Structures are given as C-alpha cells and as structure tokens.
Amino acid sequence: MHSNLIGRLRGAVGDAGLILDAPGQATYLTDWPRKWSGTTPVVVRPASTDEVAAVMRICHETRTPVVPQGGNTGMTGAGIPDKQGGQIVLSLNRMNRILDVDVVSNTMTVEAGVILQQVQQAAADADRFFPLSLGAEGSCTIGGNLATNAGGIAVLRYGNTRDLTLGVEVVLPDGRVWDGLRALRKDNSGYDLRDLFIGSEGTLGIITRAVVKLFPAQHGRATAWVGVPSHGDAVQLLSMMQSICGERIIAFEMMSEFGLSVILRHVADTQRPLGDVHPYYVLVEIADAQRETPPVLLEEALAKALESGLAHDAVIAVNDRQRQAMWKIREGVSQAQLREGNPLKHDIALPIAQIAPFIDAADALVAAHFPQLPVLNFGHIGDGNLHYNVLLPHDLCDDERERLTREVNLKIHDLAIAYRGSISAEHGVGLLRRDELRRYKSAVETDLMLAIKRALDPDQLMNPGKVL
Structure with missing residues (x-):
C-alpha cells in the first residue's frame, strides 16, 4: 500500500468520503450470503463522477487495486475485497440522485448508487413503470444491477438490466471518463461499448450514471397460483398462456411441492393458496395498461388449462392482499432454504x-x-x-x-x-464460479474475454481475481 494513499484519497473525496474504522467498514467487507469476507485499509465513498475519476487516477498512479461495490447484495462475492488488505473498496452509495425523468422519451437518468426501489417509485410517480424487480430491490443499487446484468421476475417480458438500459457513463481504470450517457434507441456508430461494461462485475470500469428505459404504467394486473401435475406441464402451461395472453405475461414462476413445504415451515404468515397438494406450482402474473384486460385474459387462460389437464387447480388473487400473500411465498424461498x-x-x-x-x-x-x-x-x-x-x-x-x-x-x-x-x-460469476468458468468456456471465448480485460485494465486494478 502506497505510503501517502490515504492522504491523497482524503484530498479527492474529503473526510466524509472515507471510512477508516473497523466498525464502519464492517458492512462493506462481508457479502450477503456470508460466504466471503475481506479486509481493506479504507472504504472510499465518492459523491460525484469527478470524485470517482480522481480516486481512480490516484489508484492508477499508485497501482492500488479497487473493488467497486453497489448495495452489496450479490450472491457470488464479486463486491468483497480479499483478506490481504491491499485492495480498497469503492462504494457508490453516496451517488444516489435521480437526475431526470423524461416522460416524453420514456427514460430516467440516475446515478449508480440509487436504490432500485427508488427508481421504481420515481417511475410510478411519473405514471410510468420500471420493470426490474428482484428480492433485494429495497437495498440493491442500480449500479450493482448494471454491473451484474441483474435479472429478476420480469425478464420474460422486459429482459435483463442490459435490455432496460440505453446509455451509461463509466470511469475507466486510469481515471478517464467515457460519456456514453445517451438516451438513444438507435445508434449504429461503431462497437457497442455500453454492453462491455454492463455485466462485467466491476472488472473493466466503474459505471457511475445510466439512462434506463421506462414503460407505460401497468394499471391492470392479475395474479394466480396454479397447481400442475409436473414440471413438464408447467412448461407447457407457459406456452399455452402465451398464446392467449401474449406479451402481457410479466412473471411465470415455478416451484415444487417440496419447495412450498419448506417455505410454509420456515416463513411466518404463509399458507397454502390451494386446498390440495400438487407436485408443482406456478405463480403467474399478467399486466396491462387497461384495468379490465388482465383478469379476463387470465380467467380465460386458466379455464383452458384446467380443461386440458395442464392445471389441476388454480386461484386468482381477488385483491392486493391475496396477491402479496402469493408473492410472499415465492420471495420466501431464499430465507426458507437457508433454514432448512x-x-x-x-x-x-x-x-x-x-x-x-x-x-x-x-x-x-x-x-x-x-x-x-x-x-x-x-x-x-x-x-x-x-x-x-x-x-x-x-x-x-x-x-x-x-x-x-x-x-x-x-x-x-x-x-x-x-x-x-x-x-x-x-x-454472475464473481468468486463463486470463477474457476469453474475455465471448464465451461471455450479457448476462443476465454481468449476474447482476456483480451478485453488486458486492453481496458492492463495493470489488473479493477476487481482483481473476480470473473477471470
């Protein structure tokens, strides 16, 4: 560690941007599943793109490795430093402003540290819809979502985070800033650099701002819990429902009876939505701008499913309380399996x-x-x-x-x-799947990934040891 690093970082971000004490650093040094922990001399919390750039210039000059971190809700250890104490953690959680909501262009411009739930709410306040939704949405950040190309429950209709993003601003390992913050839906003017950084898990640069897509508000919604004879029937049910409901299907989640029994055993205030036991279950939700459309379509689709034998029983939520109870079961699986x-x-x-x-x-x-x-x-x-x-x-x-x-x-x-x-x-890959990646990626694919890493981060400063 360079002898005057802390002093130079203090000059870049001020005292408010540094965490030096162990209690203050604790939440940044252990991942959510508590599989990985590390140490660091300092957690750096810049408040602007300029400050991120200044920090990266200092780290580039001193050859100091940097571990970027969003909300620290990842599952693969990608945001945790190693135990050697030579890597700094760079947290974006002070960069938490929503900069613009454009209802004409259907876009929102945000800083990387904005909590996903706040993006969803800002869209709803403007009578728009931001569809990225996952269990950690109350604490994960949009920057982390971008860095991992997060999925969630609405990918079926809207795609991953990459599909929801028009432009990004990125600070490179040497402190230069690439301004790709464009709200363009068509741009064929060269390589798509945006997609290099989305999903790169902080190994190529630091995403500091983004322009994301908004969609019409979903005023109509219908949700059902369905008992099916097998996992094969669940897949066939998806195909049949798509033919009736089309792109209105937002979520189509499957769970086994064993999974449901584990959740009922370990998650409070959950109960079987159906009276009888079935080998598998499907939680399906459809939405539309028109309030009347989803319930009618869902009833039609489920009637056909019951008639054909693809479903043995089903219940449609009649109010938001019942809908929330169904989703509580699905969202309880992570907690329940850890207890089981x-x-x-x-x-x-x-x-x-x-x-x-x-x-x-x-x-x-x-x-x-x-x-x-x-x-x-x-x-x-x-x-x-x-x-x-x-x-x-x-x-x-x-x-x-x-x-x-x-x-x-x-x-x-x-x-x-x-x-x-x-x-x-x-x-994502992070630490959890890094070594396995060698087994499953071809030599050509591995060489291409390494070539990109070497071109953008020749000194191996960005999140070293992760992904590759």
Whole structure:
C-alpha cells in the first residue's frame, strides 16, 4: 500500500468520503450470503463522477487495486475485497440522485448508487413503470444491477438490466471518463461499448450514471397460483398462456411441492393458496395498461388449462392482499432454504424447451449419486432461469461439505452445459464460479474475454481475481 494513499484519497473525496474504522467498514467487507469476507485499509465513498475519476487516477498512479461495490447484495462475492488488505473498496452509495425523468422519451437518468426501489417509485410517480424487480430491490443499487446484468421476475417480458438500459457513463481504470450517457434507441456508430461494461462485475470500469428505459404504467394486473401435475406441464402451461395472453405475461414462476413445504415451515404468515397438494406450482402474473384486460385474459387462460389437464387447480388473487400473500411465498424461498439446510445454489439458464428434460436428468443424477440430499428447484421458467438447489445438512464437517459441494456442482453444471445451458443465469460469476468458468468456456471465448480485460485494465486494478 502506497505510503501517502490515504492522504491523497482524503484530498479527492474529503473526510466524509472515507471510512477508516473497523466498525464502519464492517458492512462493506462481508457479502450477503456470508460466504466471503475481506479486509481493506479504507472504504472510499465518492459523491460525484469527478470524485470517482480522481480516486481512480490516484489508484492508477499508485497501482492500488479497487473493488467497486453497489448495495452489496450479490450472491457470488464479486463486491468483497480479499483478506490481504491491499485492495480498497469503492462504494457508490453516496451517488444516489435521480437526475431526470423524461416522460416524453420514456427514460430516467440516475446515478449508480440509487436504490432500485427508488427508481421504481420515481417511475410510478411519473405514471410510468420500471420493470426490474428482484428480492433485494429495497437495498440493491442500480449500479450493482448494471454491473451484474441483474435479472429478476420480469425478464420474460422486459429482459435483463442490459435490455432496460440505453446509455451509461463509466470511469475507466486510469481515471478517464467515457460519456456514453445517451438516451438513444438507435445508434449504429461503431462497437457497442455500453454492453462491455454492463455485466462485467466491476472488472473493466466503474459505471457511475445510466439512462434506463421506462414503460407505460401497468394499471391492470392479475395474479394466480396454479397447481400442475409436473414440471413438464408447467412448461407447457407457459406456452399455452402465451398464446392467449401474449406479451402481457410479466412473471411465470415455478416451484415444487417440496419447495412450498419448506417455505410454509420456515416463513411466518404463509399458507397454502390451494386446498390440495400438487407436485408443482406456478405463480403467474399478467399486466396491462387497461384495468379490465388482465383478469379476463387470465380467467380465460386458466379455464383452458384446467380443461386440458395442464392445471389441476388454480386461484386468482381477488385483491392486493391475496396477491402479496402469493408473492410472499415465492420471495420466501431464499430465507426458507437457508433454514432448512445449507443450499448448493445452481443458478442455471436453459433453453425453455430443455427445462423439463434437464430436471428429469438432474433428479435421476442426484438420486443415483447423492440419495441423501433433497432437491429444492424453483425458478423463472418464463425466461429459462432454473434455480436447481441441492440442500446439505447443517451439521456436516467442513471437509465433507467441501467434498459434496465440489462433486454436486460438477455434476449439475456438466449436465447444464450438456443441455446447452449456462452455469450463471443472473447471479454472475464473481468468486463463486470463477474457476469453474475455465471448464465451461471455450479457448476462443476465454481468449476474447482476456483480451478485453488486458486492453481496458492492463495493470489488473479493477476487481482483481473476480470473473477471470
């Protein structure tokens, strides 16, 4: 660590922009799942793009590694420094202003530290809709969402964060600022640099501001909980409902009966939406600018599903309280599985047509090799994102837990690749999947990624050791 680094950083961001004491740093040094922790001499909290640029110039001159951090709600350790104490944490949480809401262009310009829920509310206040929605929306930041290309429940209709973004402003590793803050929906004037930084997990530069897309407000909404005979029927139900409801389907979530039972056991104030038990369940939600349209369409689609046998029972929420109760079940899965066991999380992306065959093959694989381990699978079936999680007992010794983790991950991820899938749909790579990436990326793809990293960050200062 350069001897006068702290003093130079204080000159760039002031005393308010530095956290030097251990208690103040604590929340920045451990990730949300509490799998990784690190140390740092200083947490730097710049309040503007100019201050971010000044910090990066200092770090470039002193060869100081930088770990960018948003809301620290990630699942892969990408925002945590190592334990050696030579990396600074650069938090964007002081850059939290909504700069512009343009209802004519249907855009919003925000700083990277704005909480996602605040973006959603600002859109609603302008009678518009920002569709990115995920469990951590009350604490994650738009900059973190951009850095990880976050997904969530509405990808089926609106796409990932990359699809919701028109332009970004980025501070490069040497402190230069790329102003790509354009609200253009068409721009074929060269390489799309924006998409280099979105999803790069802070390894290429620091996103400081963004222009995101807004959509017409969804005044009409209808939500249903559906019992289905199998995961294959759930996938077929999606196809049938799309033919009736079209692009109005916002969310199509699947959950097994085992998953529901775990949630009911561990999450307070939850209860079965249906009287009978079914092998699988679907939570479907449709929305439209017209209040009258969604309930009629959803009733029509569910009637056809029941008649065809794709669904065995269904209930439509008659008010917002019932809708919230359904979503509380779905959103409770992360909390519940942690209480039930030690989940080995597999955030898999698959072609939608391959979801059912994959589950069949994966269930058979786990039954053959790990018969003692229960499977809790759920996911955003509408966009092919399956969370195929295997639960380890809480009381395993460290060696046994590490052995099973390696063996289970290898088999599940090998199978996902065999079905032309991906080992990371929405959580990113970070530290969690970094070494596995070598196994699943081709030599050509790896070389291209390394070439980009070397071109933009030749001194390996940006989030070193993550992704690559």
